[in-house]
Amino acid sequence: MNTAANKHVRTLYTQGQSDVKTVQMSSTCVVWNAAITNFGSGCRLNEPVVRPAQPKEDTMTRTRTQVAAVLAAASLLAVSACSSDDDANADQATLDRLKDEGTITVAIADERPYSWVEGDEARGATIAMHEEIFAGMGIDNVEVVEVDWNSLIPGLNAGRYDAISAGMSILPDRCEQAAFSDPEIMYTTGLMVPEGNPQGLTTLDSVVEAGGDVRLAVLNGGIEAGYADALGIEDVTYVDNAQDGMDVVANGRADAFAMTAISLNWMAQNNPDVGVETTDAFVQVIDGVEQVGAGSTVFRKEDTALLEAYNEELATITGDSAAYLDLVGEYGFTEENLPPADLTTEQLCAGELG
Structure with missing residues (x-):
């Protein structure tokens, strides 16, 4: 996509505040803490967009490509399910709308290197994949909103965005709430610990063996939170994002932060002065079964046509x-x-592989 030819300065209001932010962007519009449900006509050149304050869980960062009226056809998401014909129409409506508008809105949770916002640009492995895949589907613009991890699926089902771009693990309980694409990324688990690893931690099993002497941090709603619960780890601190996890370890409020190994390594390498390090990656074993970590893109259950088109690309x-x-x-x-x-999504949703 050629963004150099489309530079604008847009003036935007921060939600619920009176201060104005002016941003120089390349075919990009960023809205700080903006509620997507109130976008209306989107960002206007040098024209303030005022939105009423929303609860904390509904605030999100929006970036990447021209912000248009992406939710103008939101009524299509509420079509009647009174008949199978209506269901089919609703299913196809989302895909048709996205193709007509040429824009899809995806949610991320600032987990690097999967997906994050840097300046006015969305970056990461899942973002790169999505730009390629959605372009192949005839949807050239990918817009991003940033929310806390635990709010990703609820926000999707509330119609605040069209998909989740966060490398989310395919788990049986999540499959009950939303539809997962075919597997995209395999991963292992790791621990972030204070520099020198004073507790000598290596896996979550070593946290269990340390008894109450180790406080573990996990992402709220993350797969590692499930591991900690299954292993009976009681001293657990829940954080909303990866940055908070690194901070609690660096500040001595937790002895370890469990997350995907590639994310922890990325953070440690890009924050060499924070005073943390990472353990070797490992595959967690629960009740004698190795836990298979596979992430994918998430859609609403009713958007089967969109899911099928995505899987094809x-x-x-x-x-x-x-x-x-x-x-x-x-x-x-x-x-x-x-x-x-x-490896199939059906196997992972059924819990057949750990």
């Missing part, structure tokens, strides 16, 4: 290791992160 990438690495390699992902061809 995704297969052209995951079926070609060179194409896969061309998109995600710069973010530290390797061929080991490429899902095996015989």
Whole structure:
């Protein structure tokens, strides 16, 4: 996408405040803490957009490409389910709307290197994949909103965005709430600990063995929170995002932060003066079963046409290791992160693989 030819200065109001922010952007509009449900006509050149204050869980950061009236057709999400014909129409309506508008809105949770906002640009492995995949579907613009991890699926089902771009693990309880694409990224678990690893921690099992002497931080709603619960770890601190997890370890409020190993390594390498380090990656074992970590893109259950079209484009990438690495390699992902061809979402949703 050629963004250099489309530079604007847009003046935006921060939600619920009177101060004005002016941003120089390349085909990008950023709204700080803006409630997507109130976008209306979107960002206007040098024209303030005023929105009423919303509860904390509904505030989010919006960036990347021209912000248009992405929710102008929100009524399509509420079509009647009184008949199978209506269901089919509703299913197709979302995909048709996105193609007509040429824009899709995805949610992220600032987990690097999967997806995050840097300045006025969305970056990360899932963002790179989505720009490629949605362009192949005829949807050229990808807009991003940033929310807390635990609010991703509720916000999706409330119609605040069209998909989740966060490398979210495919888990049975999540599959009951939303529809997951075919697997996109495999990962392992790691621990972030204070520099020198004074507790000598290596895995979550070592946290269990330390008894009450170790306080563990996990992402609220993350897969590691489930591991901690299954292992009976009681001294747990829940954080809303990866940055908060690193902070509680660096500030001595937690002895370890459990998360995907690639995310922890990325943070440690890019924050060398914080005073933390990471353990070797490991595959957690629960009740004698290795836990398979596979992430994918998330859609609403009723948007089956959108999901099917997405999976068709995704297969052209995951079926070609060179194409896969061309998109995600710069973010530290390797061929080991490429899902095996015989791994299915159905297996993971059924809990058949740990």
